[in-house]
Amino acid sequence: MSILIAGAAGMLGQDLQKALAGREVTALSRADLDVTDRDAVLAAAAGHDVIVNASAYTKVDDAETHEDDAYAINALGTENLAIAAARGGARFVTVSTDYVFDGHATAPYAEDTPRDPINAYGRTKAAGEELALAAHPDGTFVVRTAWLYGAGGANFAKTMVKLAGSHETVSVVDDQFGQPTWTGDLAAQIVALLDSDAPAGVYHGTNSGQTSWYGFARAIFAQAGLDPERVKPTDSSTFVRPAPRPSYSVLGHDGWARAGLSPMRPWQDALAAATADGLFAG
Secondary structure (H helix, E strand, O other): OEEEEEOOOOHHHHHHHHHOOOOEEEEEOOOOOOOOOHHHHHHHHOOOOEEEEOOOOOOOOHHHOOHHHHHHHHHHHHHHHHHHHHHHOOEEEEEEEHHHOOOOOOOOEOOOOOOOOOOHHHHHHHHHHHHHHHHOOOOEEEEEEOOEEOOOOOOHHHHHHHHHOOOOOEEEEOOOEEOOEEHHHHHHHHHHHHOOOOOOEEEEOOOEOOEEHHHHHHHHHHHOOOOHHHEEEEOHHHOOOOOOOOOEOOEOOHHHHHOOOOOOOEHHHHHHHHHHOOOOOO
8 A cells, every 4th residue: 555644754754654664655744745735735645545644733832822823734734634535535544632632531531532622732633633534534543642752853751861961850740641652652553553454433542551741751761771769740830831731631542442453552661662762862
């Protein structure tokens, strides 16, 4: 099958290219393809069996004052790709986020939980899901993920190690819970999804288990050969940001079992594998 990756230069896009090595892949960066340009998207998508949308406006705080810009990419851009896939009879995979939920749950969110975002970024991603599923209902796969890190871009894991070089201690919030997810594992899971006969619909592409940002930071320090005791817990009131964050955004993984696929491995194992694969190199 021929595969088009939109947003191929991003952290996930780079790992998707690695996971699809040896296959027929067209990898287009933001500079190569403006997903908000429907004519350009239709032209680029022609002849492909699969379209994977790894493009996104991910500046969560900036989206509070630039929601139109975020909507153009996360909602309308996603719809354009879905329309192109529908016209060409291609399957469409779009990557979404835990931020489509409000964070008030106390148990993992099921795939069919109603969307209820609490910030602009989440609203634009939720709209993208809805538009894609409406435009190509029989061929759209929404893969929600969270707390992404990887070698190919800026992320929390790299930031923690960088801060350790200039600060004796680092304070990290201990009252927001989620699932750290390695882009290498997410890319592999998306490829497994494409290689399966799984039905279209919503899947939760996060590593298994859960932790707080504080717990994640301690694990990062340990993997990087640093003393985890240098990480100190604090709460969200000390880090007020323009966009509210869900306090609990753990995602359930029942969709994989229904599709006959295994869920992704525990986040601790993924972090160890990512470290061995060069997460902190260079």
